[in-house]
Amino acid sequence: MFAARVEKVKSELSKKGLDAVLISSPVTVTYLTGHSGFTGERDVFLLITQDKNFILTHSIYSNVLKVEGFEVVEISRRLPPQKILLRILGKEIKLGIEENNLTVSEYKKLKPFVVKNFEISDYRTIKTQDEIELIEQACQVGDKAYECIQKYIKEGISEKELAFKLEYFIKQKGVDLSFPTIAAFGKNSFAPHHQAGDKKLVSVKFKNYCSDMTRTFVSGIPTTEQKKMIDTVFAAQQKAIESAKNRACDVDKTTRDYIKSKGYPDIPHSVGHGIGLEVHEHPYISKKSKEILKNGMVFSIEPGIYVQGFGGARIEDLFVLENNKLRRLTNGVSQN
Amino acid sequence: MFAARVEKVKSELSKKGLDAVLISSPVTVTYLTGHSGFTGERDVFLLITQDKNFILTHSIYSNVLKVEGFEVVEISRRLPPQKILLRILGKEIKLGIEENNLTVSEYKKLKPFVVKNFEISDYRTIKTQDEIELIEQACQVGDKAYECIQKYIKEGISEKELAFKLEYFIKQKGVDLSFPTIAAFGKNSFAPHHQAGDKKLVSVKFKNYCSDMTRTFVSGIPTTEQKKMIDTVFAAQQKAIESAKNRACDVDKTTRDYIKSKGYPDIPHSVGHGIGLEVHEHPYISKKSKEILKNGMVFSIEPGIYVQGFGGARIEDLFVLENNKLRRLTNGVSQN
Numbered sequence: 263m264f265a266a267r268v269e270k271v272k273s274e275l276s277k278k279g280l281d282a283v284l285i286s287s288p289v290t291v292t293y294l295t296g297h298s299g300f301t302g303e304r305d306v307f308l309l310i311t312q313d314k315n316f317i318l319t320h321s322i323y324s325n326v327l328k329v330e331g332f333e334v335v336e337i338s339r340r341l342p343p344q345k346i347l348l349r350i351l352g353k354e355i356k357l358g359i360e361e362n363n364l365t366v367s368e369y370k371k372l373k374p375f376v377v378k379n380f381e382i383s384d385y386r387t388i389k390t391q392d393e394i395e396l397i398e399q400a401c402q403v404g405d406k407a408y409e410c411i412q413k414y415i416k417e418g419i420s421e422k423e424l425a426f427k428l429e430y431f432i433k434q435k436g437v438d439l440s441f442p443t444i445a446a447f448g449k450n451s452f453a454p455h456h457q458a459g460d461k462k463l464v465s466v467k468f469k470n471y472c473s474d475m476t477r478t479f480v481s482g483i484p485t486t487e488q489k490k491m492i493d494t495v496f497a498a499q500q501k502a503i504e505s506a507k508n509r510a511c512d513v514d515k516t517t518r519d520y521i522k523s524k525g526y527p528d529i530p531h532s533v534g535h536g537i538g539l540e541v542h543e544h545p546y547i548s549k550k551s552k553e554i555l556k557n558g559m560v561f562s563i564e565p566g567i568y569v570q571g572f573g574g575a576r577i578e579d580l581f582v583l584e585n586n587k588l589r590r591l592t593n594g595v596s597q598n
Numbered sequence: 599m600f601a602a603r604v605e606k607v608k609s610e611l612s613k614k615g616l617d618a619v620l621i622s623s624p625v626t627v628t629y630l631t632g633h634s635g636f637t638g639e640r641d642v643f644l645l646i647t648q649d650k651n652f653i654l655t656h657s658i659y660s661n662v663l664k665v666e667g668f669e670v671v672e673i674s675r676r677l678p679p680q681k682i683l684l685r686i687l688g689k690e691i692k693l694g695i696e697e698n699n700l701t702v703s704e705y706k707k708l709k710p711f712v713v714k715n716f717e718i719s720d721y722r723t724i725k726t727q728d729e730i731e732l733i734e735q736a737c738q739v740g741d742k743a744y745e746c747i748q749k750y751i752k753e754g755i756s757e758k759e760l761a762f763k764l765e766y767f768i769k770q771k772g773v774d775l776s777f778p779t780i781a782a783f784g785k786n787s788f789a790p791h792h793q794a795g796d797k798k799l800v801s802v803k804f805k806n807y808c809s810d811m812t813r814t815f816v817s818g819i820p821t822t823e824q825k826k827m828i829d830t831v832f833a834a835q836q837k838a839i840e841s842a843k844n845r846a847c848d849v850d851k852t853t854r855d856y857i858k859s860k861g862y863p864d865i866p867h868s869v870g871h872g873i874g875l876e877v878h879e880h881p882y883i884s885k886k887s888k889e890i891l892k893n894g895m896v897f898s899i900e901p902g903i904y905v906q907g908f909g910g911a912r913i914e915d916l917f918v919l920e921n922n923k924l925r926r927l928t929n930g931v932s933q934n
Contacts, residue, residue, distance in 0.1 A: 302638075303878060320867070321866040321867075322866050322867050325906070339884065339885070339886045340885075340886070359702065361701065361702040361703040361706070362701055362702075362703050363701060364701060364702050365697065365698055365699060365700060365701060365702070366695065366697040366698075366700050366701070366702060366705045366715075367697040367698050367715070369702045369705075370697070379702075379703070426769055426770070429769065430766060430769070433762055433765065433766070434762070530656075530657040530658050531656070531657070531658050542639060548675065549675070549676075550675045550676070570661070
């Protein structure tokens with residue numbers, strides 16, 4: 263699987279007339295090698311040329327980062343990546359870089375080369391069957407975690423305690439979190455994304471693949487107003503599901519138009535996002551995204567309503583587009 | 599405290615002849631505003647001009663990111679940061695950027711401006727009394743976590759389970775982890791930094807400030823060879839402590855020379871690193887660092903020995919340089 267992905271990179275090099283590409287983003291390294299868990303402190307780079315592959319890493323990692331088909335080269339303060347590149351490739355070679363990841367100071371050190379943007383995140387937009395299964399497994403852990411914490415949801419438990427219970431359950435299963443857990447009650451649920459400002463959000467990472475799920479919970483018997491709000495986000499999600507064969511922006515529009523038609527404020531975020539090795543990736547179900555949704559894409563649909571001083575409601579599930587229909591990957595429990 | 603830091607930025611602007619600075623790195627945002635917990639997905643930028651301060655953030659955060667003296671401006675796909683900058687500042691202004699953080703693609707969008715590197719991470723090298731106390735509190739949680747898990751360290755427990763117990767204890771205290779917990783047994787302890795390749799490492803974050811600690815544990819009665827290795831890292835740490843009034847590179851050299859003099863391989867990493875809002879920051883106690891260690895600096899001293907096929911030993915503690923002497927912030931328990 264990884265070898266085939268590296269081969270795809272090499273054929274892209276030929277097409278773009280590049281001699282090599284320097285991969286710096288941890289997620290691309292994971293995609294091409296299966297290794298993960300980097301600290302974000304530039305532990306590892308990949309250098310892929312027409313006929314060779316190198317892993318550039320510090321001596322402290324060089325014994326553990328073993329990948330078939332890759333030669334390990336140690337970097338250090340004395341031998342930073344740009345010096346290794348000169349040694350291996352020589353000057354004036356044409357080098358692909360990840361402009362979305364490489365920093366300006368790293369870029370400035372690549373002066374001896376002719377650099378050009380090299381973007382491979384779009385390789386990941388259409389998922390393989392293996393990838394869909396891993397996301398599904400992550401979703402199943404998330405579903406179980408949510409089920410397990412239901413019993414704790416009652417007045418008296420703090421948002422922080424609830425988030426902790428959730429994380430505990432997920433970590434106990436030996437999987438990682440893909441996003442900090444967010445749990446928010448009452449008026450706090452107004453702010454859709456802040457640590458202390460959301461619905462219960464469950465994100466799980468299973469063998470590097472992410473899930474993402476949000477549920478809204480009403481403590482006690484919901485008031486008519488609360489019920490209307492929650493019913494509306496469910497109905498809006500249904501509208502999105504039915505329109506998911508169209509362009510992403512049309513799905514976004516259908517969903518937000520429905521919510522506005524019920525007298526609520528516009529959704530202050532996109533209606534959904536792709537998910538895979540990253541918790542947010544292509545395709546984006548947003549106003550600007552003209553992309554046509556295709557079979558094999560996995561994404562969230564997460565309409566939300568937020569009314570200042572009252573509270574908010576959001577429902578988020580993951581779906582895969584298969585045979586031109588959406589299949590739900592999170593279990594889509596009925597509303598509480 | 600935050601207002602004074604922002605003032606310092608403004609006076610730096612004047613000195614450098616800049617009209618404004620765009621802050622993009624989450625740690626600098628935390629340093630200047632106290633807000634933290636960003637996802638790393640470009641949730642927030644700060645724009646500081648000679649007479650005004652702005653927080654640029656998505657609408658989903660704009661209600662929670664309130665900072666005295668800062669005006670919130672919403673960014674979106676339609677109104678990205680570069681457009682906001684044009685609106686607020688006009689063209690051809692001189693703009694500071696964080697070259698160590700800004701990506702090449704973000705940089706390319708700043709063409710209408712004259713950009714120049716603006717580095718403020720060195721402001722953080724000398725800690726204030728408040729900062730030292732926060733690091734000390736983080737260290738205390740780490741010490742207690744280590745104490746608490748001692749009872750689980752026995753043959754039979756897996757590395758993963760041990761790491762989980764540690765994390766559970768730390769999270770339960772309502773504090774964050776500053777680094778993924780690493781626990782490694784026996785031959786695995788050869789690789790000094792990989793997920794499954796280290797000694798027990800405890801890193802805690804308390805009110806945004808980090809601690810970092812490593813302990814080596816021998817299950818059962820240590821062999822003569824194991825004892826010699828552990829004694830050597832302790833003695834090497836003591837050598838470093840005694841030499842800590844010198845340049846960072848001299849402390850590094852003293853420590854690694856001692857270890858080599860005992861017949862062990864050279865330390866495959868730096869002898870220490872500064873710590874504060876980031877788990878690794880200035881000053882670096884490394885071969886290349888000519889910096890003179892000064893009062894108020896907080897850093898680790900962490901000599902390690904790694905012998906392939908046998909195992910490794912590392913001891914890591916945090917120290918603050920006060921009155922030209924090192925004061926230990928982690929409790930520095932006696933060797934096991």
